[in-house]
Amino acid sequence: MTRRNIFLIGPMGAGKTTAGKELAKTLGMVFVDSDHEIEQHTGANIPLIFELEGETGFRTRERSMIGELTQRENIVLATGGGAVLDKDNRAHLSSRGYVVYLRANIEQLFNRTSKDPHRPLLKTADPKAKLRELMETRAPLYEEIADLILDTDGHTPKWLVKKIIAARPS
Numbered sequence: 001m002t003r004r005n006i007f008l009i010g011p012m013g014a015g016k017t018t019a020g021k022e023l024a025k026t027l028g029m030v031f032v033d034s035d036h037e038i039e040q041h042t043g044a045n046i047p048l049i050f051e052l053e054g055e056t057g058f059r060t061r062e063r064s065m066i067g068e069l070t071q072r073e074n075i076v077l078a079t080g081g082g083a084v085l086d087k088d089n090r091a092h093l094s095s096r097g098y099v100v101y102l103r104a105n106i107e108q109l110f111n112r113t114s115k116d117p118h119r120p121l122l123k124t125a126d127p128k129a130k131l132r133e134l135m136e137t138r139a140p141l142y143e144e145i146a147d148l149i150l151d152t153d154g155h156t157p158k159w160l161v162k163k164i165i166a167a168r169p170s
Ligand code: S3P
Pocket: 010, 011, 012, 013, 035, 046, 079, 080, 081, 082, 083, 118, 119, 120, 121
C-alpha cells in the first residue's frame, strides 16, 4: 500500500469520527468523514437524503463518495456504518489504505446513538434490536476487510489512537 491512508470502519456509535479526528491531528493527516462529504456535496443532510431517495439512493451516493475519497492520499477517513455492504467499497477500502475496524458491544452502540436523531436507520420502535440485526449482517463484512480490529468498549479515543499508530505499517 502506497497511500498511507487510514480507513475507519464499524457500526454507528463505535466512535469512528471522534477517534478519526484525534488520529488525524496526532499524525498530521487530513480527517475526512464520508457522511459529512455526502452532505456537503448534496446540500442535504443524511436524514433528508433517506427521506427523499430512500436507503438505495443514499447507498448510491455513498458508493461514489467512497470511490472518490479512497483515491486521496494521506487521509484518515471515517466511513458510514453501512459502507461495507457494497462490494466495490470493500475492495477500494482494503486496497487503498489501512483498514481499522472499531468494534463495540450492542449496549455501547445503543447508548452512544440513542439521543442522536441523525441516524434514520435507528428511527424504529426498537433501535437496540435494529442494531443487533445490522451487526449480524455486517460484522462478517467488517472482519473481512479489517487489517486491525479494536474493541472500543471502555477505552478513550486517545487509547485507540495509540493502538492504531503502534499497529499500522510504517
Ligand atoms: C449508516 C450509518 C451512518 C450513516 C447512515 C447509515 C448505517 O453513519 O452513513 O445513517 O447504515 O449504519 P455513522 O456510522 O457515521 O453513524
